[in-house]
Amino acid sequence: MTPYIVTAVIVILLLVMIVINVVQQQRQKQEAERRQELARHKAIIEETEDLLPFAGQMPISSQLVAILYGRLADALNGAFKFNKDANLKARADDALNQQQQALQHYRPSDDNVRLPDNELQMVQLLQAVKRLIAVLRTEFNKGKVDAEVFRNEAAFLDRMRLKINVDGLIARGVSAKTIKQFGSARQFLNKAKQLAASQAHQDNYLRAKLQEIQLHLDEINHNRGAALVPPKAEKKEGDIQQPDDVDLLFSPKKKW
CATH class of the missing domain: 1.20.58 (Methane Monooxygenase Hydroxylase; Chain G, domain 1)
Incomplete structure (x- = not known):
């Protein structure tokens, strides 16, 4: 076998190895993309x-x-x-x-939403609503949801999220009031009032909640125990940090 033939065989083998390697890499890439x-x-x-x-x-x-x-x-x-x-x-x-x-x-x-009494179930419902909003927006961006349907459903889910937050804050406020943590109670109730009052078009649900909140606040203000709370422990409504949805319900109950 002449040196030329040996060289040619080596070159062919190298080319075959290169082709096989390229094919394997391509298959691995396709398999990774498939997975x-x-x-x-x-x-x-x-x-x-x-x-x-x-x-x-x-x-x-x-x-x-x-x-x-x-x-x-x-x-x-x-x-x-x-x-x-x-x-x-x-x-x-x-x-x-x-x-x-x-x-x-x-x-x-x-819009007549029946919210659960259990706080854990309320948090789970709130998380589901937020995920539904994200899914609705994703499908709309893909062009699979009509613009009018998107507006109507997004508005409904936003109202539901608001009502869950308001109800959750009221429940926290009432719980704090029951154990005479009046500073915490005011904070939760004032935040609930702020959220409920922020809606330009209030329905019967929100109007009823605003009345309920005010009754609780009036009771706290006229309760003798409220006078025992040190002034420095009280926060003005404007000083309350604005947490996100789930944080409102998951936040620890503070002792004042």
Whole structure:
């Protein structure tokens, strides 16, 4: 075998190795992208399936229910492209069927919200509402939700979030008042009053809550125990820090 033939064989082998390496890297890249897309679709599926039970507990419109089922169907079909599991396809078809049923049996949102008495359940409901708002905005940005539907549903969810916050703060205030922590009670009640009064268009629920808050504040002001609170412990309403939604309910109960 001449040196030229040996050299040619070596060059060919090197080229074959390079091609094989490139092909392997491309396959690894495609597999990584496949796993990443599959994980993304699974995350959407899990989140949406977590929200659907909460949607059943809330007086939300059938439009929003249909949006959730449509999102679930899209994610299941997306996952099916990367994992040919017949169960995924069957679940996607069922989600589409549920979406059509929701659209055929229209039910508007109901502002008469019945909030849970348990603080933990209230926090869970508040978190679900915030996640629903995020999902609604995401689907709208994808062009899958009509602008008018988005405005109506977003406005309803914002009202529900406000009412949960107001109710939670009142419950905290009443609890603090019961154990004669009047400084904390005033802080919670004043914050609830500020939130309820901030709405330009108040419904019967908020008007009733404002009256309830004022009754509690009047009771505190006329209670002899309030005089025992040192002045330096009291904070002006304007000095109260403005926490976020979940922080209002999760914040520790202060002793004054």
